[in-house]
Amino acid sequence: QVQLVESGGGLVQAGGSLRLSCAASGRTFSNPPMGWFRQTPGKEREFVGAINRSGDGDTTHYADSVKGRFTISRDNAKNTVYLQMNSLKPEDTAVYYCTAPYDLTSWPAGTEFDYWGQGTQVTVSS
Numbered sequence: 619q620v621q622l623v624e625s626g627g628g629l630v631q632a633g634g635s636l637r638l639s640c641a642a643s644g645r646t647f648s649n650p651p652m653g654w655f656r657q658t659p660g661k662e663r664e665f666v667g668a669i670n671r672s673g674d675g676d677t678t679h680y681a682d683s684v685k686g687r688f689t690i691s692r693d694n695a696k697n698t699v700y701l702q703m704n705s706l707k708p709e710d711t712a713v714y715y716c717t718a719p720y721d722l723t724s725w726p727a728g729t730e731f732d733y734w735g736q737g738t739q740v741t742v743s744s
Contacts, residue, residue, distance in 0.1 A: 620644040620733040622716050627738030630706055634742070638701040640716030640735055649676075651719055652699045653726030654690065656712035656740075663715070668726050669699060684710075706742045713737040 626638040640652065653668040667680040669690045678690045689702040699716060718733040719726050726732065 620718055620722070622718060622733055622735035624714065624716055624735040624738040627714060627740045629741045629743065632706060632708055632742055632744050634706050635702070635704045636706065636740060638703070638714055638716075638738060638740070640699045640701075642697045642699070642718065645722070648722075649692070649694050650722035651724065651726045652690075652692070653717045653728055654699075654701045654714060655717060655728050656710075656714045657737075658712045663728060664712075665728065666701070666714070670725065703740070706740075708742045708744045711740060711742050713739050 620642060621644045623641045624638060626636060630636055649671055651668060651670040654666040655663045656666050657663040665681050666684055667688055667690045669676050669678050669692055680688060687705045692699045715737045716735045717726050717728050720731045
């Protein structure tokens with residue numbers, strides 16, 4: 619089993635920044651692909667971005683809606699993945715979740731079979 623715990627959410631004004639953290643523990647963890655999703659009431663969970671292993675380093679991928687504003691990084695020694703969110707907009711308001719694929723190797727597609735954190739609320743006021 620893998621446990622994921624998000625933190626860092628809160629209330630921020632439009633144009634501000636927040637950094638979310640996702641700390642992983644449990645099963646042997648060796649820099650697996652990790653993803654971030656978000657959800658607002660009445661809507662399906664939406665892909666935000668992901669970090670994936672590639673050669674000697676990592677590659678990152680982002681939804682068009684956050685590209686250029688959000689950055690995903692990780693600290694392997696701490697088994698922690700970060701989501702740096704800049705230039706926040708009211709439409710970024712959501713509960714943000716991190717996820718790891720069920721086999722810790724696949725692309726983090728965010729299925730019901732994958733590992734999920736409990737979520738952290740981000741509220742951006744206008």
